[in-house]
Amino acid sequence: MATETTPTNAVRKPSVKIPWGWIIGIAALALAALYPVLYEEKLGDMSIPVFREWPSVSTAVIMIVFIMMAVGLNIVVGYSGLLDLGYVAFYAVGAYTAGWLASGHFQQVKVHILSSGVGPDLRGIHVNMWMVLLVAGTITAVAGILIGLPTLRLRGDYLAIVTLGFGEIIPQFVRNADNLGGFNLTAGTFGINPIDSPGFGEALNDSLGLPISFQQSFEKINLFYWSALVLLLFTIFCSLRLRDSRLGRAWIAIREDETAAAAMGVPLMRTKTAAYALGAFFGGIAGAFYASFKGGAFPSEFFFNISVFLLCMVILGGMGSVWGVVLAGAILTYLNQEGLSNLGGWLNNETPLDFEVAKYQFGIYGAIIVLMMLFRPVGLIPESRRKREIEEGTATDTLYGERHE
Amino acid sequence: MTVEARPEPRLRTRRKRPDVLSVLGILFVLVIVAWLLVNLIDDPQQFFNVALIGLTTGSVYALVALGYTLVYGILQLINFAHGDVFALSGLVASSIMISLFDLSGTEAVVVIGLGLVGTLALTMAFAATLNASIEFIGYRRLRGQPRLTMLISAVGMSFIVQNISLAIYDVNYRSAPPLISTEPAFTIGGVSMSWNKLVVVLITIPVLIGLTWMVRSTKQGKAMRATAQDQDAAAMMGINVNRTISFTFLLAGALAGSAGVLYLLQFQMRYDTGFELGLIAFTAAVLGGIGNLAGATLGGLIIGFIQAFNEGLPIGSPGSDWTRSIVFGILIAILVFRPEGLLGERTPEGV
Numbered sequence: 001m002a003t004e005t006t007p008t009n010a011v012r013k014p015s016v017k018i019p020w021g022w023i024i025g026i027a028a029l030a031l032a033a034l035y036p037v038l039y040e041e042k043l044g045d046m047s048i049p050v051f052r053e054w055p056s057v058s059t060a061v062i063m064i065v066f067i068m069m070a071v072g073l074n075i076v077v078g079y080s081g082l083l084d085l086g087y088v089a090f091y092a093v094g095a096y097t098a099g100w101l102a103s104g105h106f107q108q109v110k111v112h113i114l115s116s117g118v119g120p121d122l123r124g125i126h127v128n129m130w131m132v133l134l135v136a137g138t139i140t141a142v143a144g145i146l147i148g149l150p151t152l153r154l155r156g157d158y159l160a161i162v163t164l165g166f167g168e169i170i171p172q173f174v175r176n177a178d179n180l181g182g183f184n185l186t187a188g189t190f191g192i193n194p195i196d197s198p199g200f201g202e203a204l205n206d207s208l209g210l211p212i213s214f215q216q217s218f219e220k221i222n223l224f225y226w227s228a229l230v231l232l233l234f235t236i237f238c239s240l241r242l243r244d245s246r247l248g249r250a251w252i253a254i255r256e257d258e259t260a261a262a263a264m265g266v267p268l269m270r271t272k273t274a275a276y277a278l279g280a281f282f283g284g285i286a287g288a289f290y291a292s293f294k295g296g297a298f299p300s301e302f303f304f305n306i307s308v309f310l311l312c313m314v315i316l317g318g319m320g321s322v323w324g325v326v327l328a329g330a331i332l333t334y335l336n337q338e339g340l341s342n343l344g345g346w347l348n349n350e351t352p353l354d355f356e357v358a359k360y361q362f363g364i365y366g367a368i369i370v371l372m373m374l375f376r377p378v379g380l381i382p383e384s385r386r387k388r389e390i391e392e393g394t395a396t397d398t399l400y401g402e403r404h405e
Numbered sequence: 406m407t408v409e410a411r412p413e414p415r416l417r418t419r420r421k422r423p424d425v426l427s428v429l430g431i432l433f434v435l436v437i438v439a440w441l442l443v444n445l446i447d448d449p450q451q452f453f454n455v456a457l458i459g460l461t462t463g464s465v466y467a468l469v470a471l472g473y474t475l476v477y478g479i480l481q482l483i484n485f486a487h488g489d490v491f492a493l494s495g496l497v498a499s500s501i502m503i504s505l506f507d508l509s510g511t512e513a514v515v516v517i518g519l520g521l522v523g524t525l526a527l528t529m530a531f532a533a534t535l536n537a538s539i540e541f542i543g544y545r546r547l548r549g550q551p552r553l554t555m556l557i558s559a560v561g562m563s564f565i566v567q568n569i570s571l572a573i574y575d576v577n578y579r580s581a582p583p584l585i586s587t588e589p590a591f592t593i594g595g596v597s598m599s600w601n602k603l604v605v606v607l608i609t610i611p612v613l614i615g616l617t618w619m620v621r622s623t624k625q626g627k628a629m630r631a632t633a634q635d636q637d638a639a640a641m642m643g644i645n646v647n648r649t650i651s652f653t654f655l656l657a658g659a660l661a662g663s664a665g666v667l668y669l670l671q672f673q674m675r676y677d678t679g680f681e682l683g684l685i686a687f688t689a690a691v692l693g694g695i696g697n698l699a700g701a702t703l704g705g706l707i708i709g710f711i712q713a714f715n716e717g718l719p720i721g722s723p724g725s726d727w728t729r730s731i732v733f734g735i736l737i738a739i740l741v742f743r744p745e746g747l748l749g750e751r752t753p754e755g756v
Contacts, residue, residue, distance in 0.1 A: 157552065
């Protein structure tokens with residue numbers, strides 16, 4: 001067990017470099033923004049080796065949603081070093097908030113708040129989807145705080161198991177809560193659908209030509225894609241700024257050495273709860289957006305597997321490294337949605353192998369997790385500080401050496 | 406003139422007043438006891454039958470929970486793959502029973518008995534080897550690193566083992582041939598213990614006694630306890646730490662294997678049975694106080710009873726839809742209010 005402390009004040013060389021980071025970033029952003037156009041013009045008919053075809057735009061939307069969640073989880077796992085195995089709970093809370101606030105589920109009432117593209121006579125609660133996203137984020141953040149307050153005092157692995165417990169309870173609650181003393185809260189296994197889609201309303205449609213409702217537009221999927229991209233950029237921006245803020249430095253201090261951080265005056269509980277709340281916030285937004293994209297919130301989607309899938313993105317990308325998580329999230333979600341089945345088809349047709357790749361997807365993710373931990377625990381694009389922690393060790397492992405007999 | 410003594414001691418006694426949470430906890434326990442009593446009075450026969458079911462499932466949970474506790478005691482690692490080792494060994498046991506020993510057609514008691522013992526031995530050996538190889542492949546290299554690393558590797562291992570089961574046995578449920586009759590072995594006052602439940606308890610008890618003997622009285626057990634206390638010091642005293650940890654995993658795997666056979670005698674299994682059962686068993690280990698062998702057994706039995714009462718009692722039980730939520734609710738409550746478990750000792754946490 002390494003006990004050396006890391007010298008964190010290494011002198012940096014002042015140098016004038018070509019800002020490769022910015023160039024790659026802007027190019028990637030431009031490509032991402034133009035992707036639906038490119039896909040329609042060219043990529044849609046193009047075939048590529050092994051994976052056969054480019055991801056469709058709707059797959060790309062799902063990729064962006066999952067990247068958002070992974071970036072949110074990265075705040076909890078990557079920045080603060082709190083292993084959260086129940087992140088799917090936040091996704092569920094976000095999706096169901098969208099279901100409650102923007103669908104005809106509650107037939108008892110008729111509430112319309114700035115809703116666009118919804119007939120004025122429809123019953124149920126219909127709040128403007130953009131507002132719902134914010135509300136969903138907030139409610140999920142509150143849920144994160146509620147889960148966090150009693151549990152964050154626990155040590156690392158106990159925390160993992162408690163979050164796992166919540167990740168299992170919330171989906172079961174959702175599945176069973178169609179008859180809570182006669183009140184139908186979640187519509188049970190059927191899920192809540194249809195959920196309204198985002199839109200800009202009549203006024204903006206007249207003046208700027210923005211669509212009233214994505215659902216009724218001919219370019220539905222492209223609109224969803226672009227708004228998802230904007231949300232993702234917002235998430236990444238917040239995540240990066242948070243990392244460099246006072247709070248972010250406190251998170252990283254806690255990750256590196258909890259005792260030292262506390263001794264330096266970092267309020268542990270408040271800081272950890274903030275990590276939970278903010279991580280949950282983005283998970284909630286992504287969940288609500290995804291529910292709106294699919295048009296429903298269904299309990300069959302909220303499984304432990306999703307939590308592990310998201311965790312796998314964070315690990316593959318490199319814990320704490322936002323760009324790594326974005327890259328890994330894109331790769332894994334693509335594989336999950338299209339890649340693995342295409343790959344399996346290619347394998348079965350072109351090679352003598354007969355192997356259902358898609359069936360073993362979680363085995364493949366498991367193998368990725370283990371291999372990364374064994375051979376490259378810093379991830380694809382390592383975050384510099386995290387890399388030093390893993391290579392040189394932190395003070396935490398001796399403190400965790402307190403035996404529990 | 407004398408100055409009156411300050412009422413300082415009173416202030417101190419006032420602080421010891423029970424806080425709201427423990428009052429709520431006691432109230433909650435009272436409600437549970439009242440609920441059990443109501444059911445007991447209403448239909449005692451049903452109550453005891455349900456309790457026997459609880460005893461049987463509780464024994465299986467206890468065996469799996471012991472595996473978690475052994476590994477946690479020595480490495481401070483929640484071995485997520487343990488539940489999947491349990492499921493895979495149960496499935497392998499079904500193959501051994503049906504294909505290798507061809508027990509499905511026999512009726513002779515001796516053949517069945519020998520076949521069961523053989524299945525048990527083979528399955529335990531298989532599961533022990535599997536568990537030790539998991540440690541060798543997935544955890545050994547990570548020992549010096551931050552603990553989260555090993556935990557994440559364990560999650561990955563869990564999925565790998567689960568997919569091995571999926572690859573070999575596909576998604577179908579497997580069950581043992583009806584070897585042991587469900588006829589009552591004995592009946593007391595209308596409450597009967599059937600043979601197939603009795604066998605589970607009869608196998609569990611010697612396994613538990615053997616395990617306790619091994620950890621308490623053998624040299625290897627001593628080495629395990631020493632390694633659990635302080636790996637570096639144990640190594641300095643000439644204990645082969647790597648071998649001791651491997652041995653612990655072998656032992657835990659063998660327990661999971663026996664639990665797999667016993668579970669298979671009662672229920673159907675498939676590749677993902679182990680995940681949920683593993684979590685329940687882990688809850689049991691935490692409930693009893695993780696790292697504590699007696700605690701794991703007690704916790705397993707308690708969880709078994711809770712599950713059986715929840716699913717089987719006629720009056721006011723939430724039903725099987727809520728079992729998972731209740732078990733995890735207990736897990737969370739235990740971890741939050743008494744992280745050292747029922748039988749564990751309070752330890753300082755470093756912070």
